[in-house]
Amino acid sequence: MPSHEHPLPQALTGHAGYLAVRLGQRAQRQFEQAILPIGLRPQTYDLLATVAEHGPLSQRDIAGTLGIEPARVVGMTDELERNGFLTRRVDPADRRRNLIALTPSGRRLVAKADRIAREVEDELLSPLTARMREDLRTAMRRVLDLS
Amino acid sequence: MPSHEHPLPQALTGHAGYLAVRLGQRAQRQFEQAILPIGLRPQTYDLLATVAEHGPLSQRDIAGTLGIEPARVVGMTDELERNGFLTRRVDPADRRRNLIALTPSGRRLVAKADRIAREVEDELLSPLTARMREDLRTAMRRVLDLS
DNA sequence: TATTGTTATACTCTATAACTATA
C-alpha cells in the first residue's frame, strides 16, 4: 500500500477555470448515467429541452441557441426522430428549413428527463446550502452572460 | 437576416450542472489559447503544476493526484521531457517507478504559465466582484470535496 | 501475484469541407 495521496496543487484548486472543468466533467458524467436508461444523452436532452421551451424551431435555430455546429444537430435529430420523440417537417414559408417539433411521446420524455435533471442537480450540490446553490448558479450565469 | 436569437431554455440555465459544463468549456478554451504560445496545453500545465508543488513524483502519483489514467501521463511526460521541461529518472528505492522532476527550464515555464493562468482567470471572472469570485471558487471546491 | 510504466488498439467526438436544394 504505497503512494500517500497528494492533494491537487493550489495553482489548480485556486482557479475557477480549473474547478469549472472538473465540476462540468462530474456533472456531465452523472447526468449521462442518469438519463441513459430513458434513451437520452446530455446532448439530445439539451436539444429536446430547447424545442420544448421555444416551440417548433429550425435545426439552425437549435444550433444557434445551444452554441453548437448545425452539422451536429443533424445526427441528434436523426436519433430523436427515429425514436419517435420529435418530427421534422418542411417549413412552408421557407422550404429549405426543417421545423422540429416534439411528439406527445417526446413531451413525456422531456418531463421525465427534467425530473431526473433536478434529482442529479440536487445530489451534485448536496454539500451546499440552498443559498449557496442559488449564488453559485447566479455567479456562473453572470460569467456566461446568460439570463 | 432571419432567425431571432432564442435564449437557452431555463431547464438548462437553471442547473449548475449545465452551467459548469459551459463554463468549463470556455475556461479550457481560453486558457488553451493563452498558453499555447509558450508550448503548453492545459493538460501538460496541470502535470507541471503538480510536480512543481509536490516535488519529484512517480507517474502513477501524478495520475492519482490529477484523477486521470496513468497511461495518459506517459504521452504528456514524453512531450515535456522532449522539450526539456522535466526529467525521468528511475527511483532507486523501487526500480519500477520513474521519478519525474522539473528542470530549471521547466520551473521557469511553470512560473510563466502561473502568471498566464491568473490573467485568464481574472479576465474570465471580470463580471464578478472580488467577493463573488471567492465565493464561486469556495462553492465549487466544496462540491468537489477539495481543500 | 501485484504494480509501474509502456504500447497498441479501437472507439468516440468533433471540426471541416463539399454537396443539394431552396431562396
Added chain:
DNA sequence: TATAGTTATAGAGTATAACAATA
C-alpha cells in the same frame, strides 16, 4: 449569390487491454 440541411472525411482525444520489467 447566400442559406439550410446533409454527408463524408479526417483528426484529436480517450479508454482499454495486453505486455515487459520489477517488486
